[in-house]
Amino acid sequence: MKRQQRWTPDTCAxxxxxxxxxxxxxxxxxxxVYSRTHDFVMAEKLCSHHAAIHGNDHAAAFxxxxxxxxxxxxxxxxxxALRPDLTPMQVFEAFTWSFDAQRNLTVSFGNLxxxxxxxxxxxxxxxxxxxxxxxxx
Amino acid sequence: xxxxGSFVIMGDWDDTPTPPGKLxxxxxxxxxxxxxxxSPFTQAALLALPAEIKKNKSFAEIGAGSGILCVAAxxxxxxxxIATELDKDALAYLPKIFAANxxxxxxxIDGTFPTTGVDLAVCSISTEFGQKHAPNVDAKRILNVNDVxxxxxxxxxx
Numbered sequence: 392m393k394r395q396q397r398w399t400p401d402t403c404a405x406x407x408x409x410x411x412x413x414x415x416x417x418x419x420x421x422x423x424v425y426s427r428t429h430d431f432v433m434a435e436k437l438c439s440h441h442a443a444i445h446g447n448d449h450a451a452a453f454x455x456x457x458x459x460x461x462x463x464x465x466x467x468x469x470x471x472a473l474r475p476d477l478t479p480m481q482v483f484e485a486f487t488w489s490f491d492a493q494r495n496l497t498v499s500f501g502n503l504x505x506x507x508x509x510x511x512x513x514x515x516x517x518x519x520x521x522x523x524x525x526x527x528x
Numbered sequence: 529x530x531x532x533g534s535f536v537i538m539g540d541w542d543d544t545p546t547p548p549g550k551l552x553x554x555x556x557x558x559x560x561x562x563x564x565x566x567s568p569f570t571q572a573a574l575l576a577l578p579a580e581i582k583k584n585k586s587f588a589e590i591g592a593g594s595g596i597l598c599v600a601a602x603x604x605x606x607x608x609x610i611a612t613e614l615d616k617d618a619l620a621y622l623p624k625i626f627a628a629n630x631x632x633x634x635x636x637i638d639g640t641f642p643t644t645g646v647d648l649a650v651c652s653i654s655t656e657f658g659q660k661h662a663p664n665v666d667a668k669r670i671l672n673v674n675d676v677x678x679x680x681x682x683x684x685x686x
Contacts, residue, residue, distance in 0.1 A: 518558065520558070
């Protein structure tokens with residue numbers, strides 16, 4: 392059965408001040424959770440970042456949001472995999488991220504990673520997403 | 529660069545020389561695909577493959593994802609390589625990684641299982657999937673990568 396829900400990504404310009412996109416998305420719950428896709432239905436509004444980039448192309452803004460949100464989430468997954476000595480929650484709680492207006496993703500894990508571990512993480516993220524798609528200060 | 533046993537996994541933009549004695553797996557950006565060289569699943573399988581691959585014998589990966597294990601098998605001397613996959617993004621990606629690594633003799637199946645018998649099959653989807661379905665694969669030897677917490681574990685099913 393097709394299901395719909397309202398989605399407000401936490402990766403938009405500034406969700407804390409309501410500068411965030413709001414979409415209606417749809418998925419088929421007959422498809423198993425690992426294979427299903429969430430599809431664009433409509434946008435109720437776009438955040439300042441995505442409006443500046445995508446204008447009235449709401450479907451493109453949805454796809455960008457979907458990709459950016461997954462990139463942010465997978466970044467944490469990679470970090471968790473590279474620190475098996477820590478619990479996933481320890482890594483998750485140290486994880487902060489931000490997207491700039493050009494939608495470049497910058498992440499931090501506080502002091503959890505030393506210089507060598509950080510270099511390994513950056514290598515893994517470059518291989519996963521491409522060079523410069525995720526950066527760490 | 530990600531170093532795992534006999535292999536180094538490097539982005540397709542990376543012109544760093546391959547370290548001596550290592551086999552280089554060239555990886556175009558994966559995006560959201562599974563099977564990156566950082567995952568415990570992939571690493572466990574990469575560590576197991578050198579002892580399992582026989583020269584010119586056929587190899588299949590069930591649920592190939594990134595296809596890194598198929599490339600590794602070829603680098604170790606496997607003959608015909610088969611990748612099965614259901615995910616459409618992965619199906620579009622697999623020809624790219626095979627081309628990046630100079631592979632020509634391969635088969636990509638939009639489905640779950642190989643359609644012909646193979647010498648060695650590797651399943652790295654999940655513990656449950658492998659235990660349930662891998663015994664039905666027409667292969668002389670089957671390895672399943674279990675999702676052991678904090679690291680993969682390779683189990684010989686057949």
